[in-house]
Amino acid sequence: MKELKSWKDYPLGGAVYDPGSTLDIDVSGWRNERPQIDQEKCIRCRICWVFCPDAAIIEEEKTYTTKTGKTFKLTYSIDYAHCKGCGICANECPVKAIKMIPEVE
Amino acid sequence: MTYELEKIKTLWDIPKEEHLVGGHSLCAGCTAATIVRHLLKVAGKNTIVVNATGCVEVSTTSFPYTAWRVPWLHVAFENAGAVASGVESAINALKIKGEIPVEKEINVIAIAGDGGSFDIGFQALSGLMERGHKVMFVIYDNEAYMNTGIQRSGATPFAAWTTTTPVTRRIRGEWRNKKDMFDIAIAHGIDYAATANPAYPVDMDSKFQKGLSKDGPSLVHVIMPCTTGWRFEPKYGITIAKLATETAVWVNMEYDVGNFSVTVPVKKRKHVREYLKLQGRYSHLSETEIELIQEQIDRKVEEINKRAGKEVIGPLEA
Numbered sequence A: 001m002k003e004l005k006s007w008k009d010y011p012l013g014g015a016v017y018d019p020g021s022t023l024d025i026d027v028s029g030w031r032n033e034r035p036q037i038d039q040e041k042c043i044r045c046r047i048c049w050v051f052c053p054d055a056a057i058i059e060e061e062k063t064y065t066t067k068t069g070k071t072f073k074l075t076y077s078i079d080y081a082h083c084k085g086c087g088i089c090a091n092e093c094p095v096k097a098i099k100m101i102p103e104v105e
Numbered sequence B: 001m002t003y004e005l006e007k008i009k010t011l012w013d014i015p016k017e018e019h020l021v022g023g024h025s026l027c028a029g030c031t032a033a034t035i036v037r038h039l040l041k042v043a044g045k046n047t048i049v050v051n052a053t054g055c056v057e058v059s060t061t062s063f064p065y066t067a068w069r070v071p072w073l074h075v076a077f078e079n080a081g082a083v084a085s086g087v088e089s090a091i092n093a094l095k096i097k098g099e100i101p102v103e104k105e106i107n108v109i110a111i112a113g114d115g116g117s118f119d120i121g122f123q124a125l126s127g128l129m130e131r132g133h134k135v136m137f138v139i140y141d142n143e144a145y146m147n148t149g150i151q152r153s154g155a156t157p158f159a160a161w162t163t164t165t166p167v168t169r170r171i172r173g174e175w176r177n178k179k180d181m182f183d184i185a186i187a188h189g190i191d192y193a194a195t196a197n198p199a200y201p202v203d204m205d206s207k208f209q210k211g212l213s214k215d216g217p218s219l220v221h222v223i224m225p226c227t228t229g230w231r232f233e234p235k236y237g238i239t240i241a242k243l244a245t246e247t248a249v250w251v252n253m254e255y256d257v258g259n260f261s262v263t264v265p266v267k268k269r270k271h272v273r274e275y276l277k278l279q280g281r282y283s284h285l286s287e288t289e290i291e292l293i294q295e296q297i298d299r300k301v302e303e304i305n306k307r308a309g310k311e312v313i314g315p316l317e318a
């Protein structure tokens, strides 16, 4: 479907049959800064995941033990292909566990 | 509701599934995407979305891609209410004909911006409510026609700059007041209407849940800070949304079969300056103008407290 050679290839009504296909689009080039989660600082509160407009915070059931010996059942990470670097996650994180790092020095 | 979802009481009750995925082209930091993500988490996969033209529609469906994982339909700018009414009626007809099991529950949700609901989409929305279709209408209100370049709408608040309410020697931004969609919806005799705010996701998501559980039309009107049109850095979208409620610029209310309530009470209000000063669309305001806006809010708060029968929104912080 993504290769339409002529207008005759257009589906009736402009129908699209691949739900969620924008996942194939890489928007990393939109970013000026990239968020980076400090796994040691993160308290697994879910707030960044809740607010991200691009569903680019990944919540996984992956155990993590901090250097001080605290074990968490969840791990948060970033889907860098779909993060646009808006900074909402870093701004809303209650413990400032997310840093925004410039993409270009 | 199409599936048994526990009542959302904390952030941990919010379903994990994403039905609006990334890769769309809404601006970085667009809170509309946060709102719609949550809406679909609550509604689940047995949902049909009808979308009016606007940022959400245009930016989630650049042909031949789509960010939606549920059936989604766009016809025009002005008719989301009519199209959603048709979809709901078609489902009923197919049930009568035996082509869909009668017990199958399908959510029909119309999503429109403020332009697509307050203004050009208004008659279609009004008709939907008046005829009693079982449709939830969700307005994401960024207080202007953003997709076409920040033109004012009936939802643009007093004093806000837009490209059609400019700041000149004679004009100081919008000179009219925002239309009251919450009460207009209630006046149609519908069972459920609410105002919501993405900075209060549990409150917002439970309102989506309640709206979907009704047998007839429901309306949820959500404030949506827009980085491009409100002129603020993308990272502040949720901060500004929160300040809207903390200053009582935006009160999270609910009307549920005759009962009015304020679902997010505010003990002490912040001065409206805190909300205005983060947004470029208000950067022209003088102290006198800011005080004028504060007086308008004070009056509105008094009315709301009267209506609630108790002090749900407190006085200004000292």
Ligand SMILES: Cc1ncc(C[n+]2csc(CCOP(=O)(O)OP(=O)(O)O)c2C)c(N)n1
Pocket (backbone or CB within 6 Å): B053, B054, B055, B056, B076, B077, B078, B112, B113, B114, B115, B116, B117, B142, B144, B145, B146, B147, B148, B153
């Ligand atoms: C009948 C008609 N008139 C005008 C337009 C152009 N148009 C497309 S989107 C839009 C503005 C939408 O504003 P709103 O509903 O507030 O949504 P937003 O873009 O702010 O998300 C306009 C004027 C159109 N598509 N159809």
Ligand code: SF4
Pocket (backbone or CB within 6 Å): A035, A051, A052, A053, A054, A055, A056, A057, A078, A082, A083, A084, A085, A086, A087, A088, A089, A090, B029
């Ligand atoms: S920077 Fe923005 S898009 Fe990227 S993960 Fe954080 S909230 Fe999501």
Ligand code: SF4
Pocket (backbone or CB within 6 Å): A037, A041, A042, A043, A044, A045, A046, A047, A048, A049, A076, A089, A092, A093, A094, A095, A096, A097, A098
């Ligand atoms: S908001 Fe901060 S503390 Fe909470 S889960 Fe995200 S990174 Fe961790």
Ligand code: SF4
Pocket (backbone or CB within 6 Å): B025, B026, B027, B029, B030, B031, B032, B055, B059, B142, B146, B147, B225, B226, B227, B228, B229
């Ligand atoms: S202009 Fe505003 S509403 Fe439109 S995509 Fe950008 S932030 Fe979202």
Ligand SMILES: [Mg+2]
Pocket (backbone or CB within 6 Å): B113, B114, B115, B140, B141, B142, B143, B144, B145, B146
């Ligand atoms: Mg708008």
